[in-house]
Amino acid sequence: MTAEAARAALTEAARAALCDAYRTLGRRGLMGGSSGNVSMRHEDGMLISPSGITPERIEPGHLVATGFDAPAPGASSEWALHAALYRADPARGAVVHTHADACTALACLNEPLPAFHYMVAGFGGDDVRCAPYATFGTAALAETAVAAMRNRTACLLANHGMVAAGPTLEAAMAAALDLEMLAGQYLLARSAGQPRLLSPAQMGAARKRFRTYGANAPA
Numbered sequence: 001m002t003a004e005a006a007r008a009a010l011t012e013a014a015r016a017a018l019c020d021a022y023r024t025l026g027r028r029g030l031m032g033g034s035s036g037n038v039s040m041r042h043e044d045g046m047l048i049s050p051s052g053i054t055p056e057r058i059e060p061g062h063l064v065a066t067g068f069d070a071p072a073p074g075a076s077s078e079w080a081l082h083a084a085l086y087r088a089d090p091a092r093g094a095v096v097h098t099h100a101d102a103c104t105a106l107a108c109l110n111e112p113l114p115a116f117h118y119m120v121a122g123f124g125g126d127d128v129r130c131a132p133y134a135t136f137g138t139a140a141l142a143e144t145a146v147a148a149m150r151n152r153t154a155c156l157l158a159n160h161g162m163v164a165a166g167p168t169l170e171a172a173m174a175a176a177l178d179l180e181m182l183a184g185q186y187l188l189a190r191s192a193g194q195p196r197l198l199s200p201a202q203m204g205a206a207r208k209r210f211r212t213y214g215a216n217a218p219a
């Protein structure tokens, strides 16, 4: 196989994987129509979902290859958010952004997801921060998200939704699905009473165990 053919095969595989991820977000109810977007680092830039396509209609050919300096035609309106997250951390290989119900409900309270469950430690800290509100699609939103994601794999976006990232598409998807599950559980617990939060020492012990047994692996 020539180098060019190998590159084309890699691109094709990346498009198929991203397309699958987009469909999965739809099937799992995280998409709210076509409100989410997914990307993965590819060559010198990224492959990103197009703006305004439903998970039922997306095909691998719809994914848009673009650099980090300016969006290629058809790229998601949140292109700048994805680009800023890749620029801020070279270890990030994929980014998922959605308006999933539970995450968005909590983000609309402008509250972080606190240490109510040990799995919150899987995102890298004692909570999942909520980035302050900024207009969608702007560099200001990208900046607030980068700050809230420092040393973390996810954050909430006030009055908007959530972002998750990881070294691989699988890791970013797992973080997004876990975060939505946990946000739902937290809101359910809040509706029944005041959840008891874990201490920093208890969260530290959970993080240590995650490092040994693999991030976000429920035990």
Ligand SMILES: [Zn+2]
Pocket (backbone or CB within 6 Å): 035, 078, 097, 098, 099, 136, 160, 161
């Ligand atoms: Zn959004």
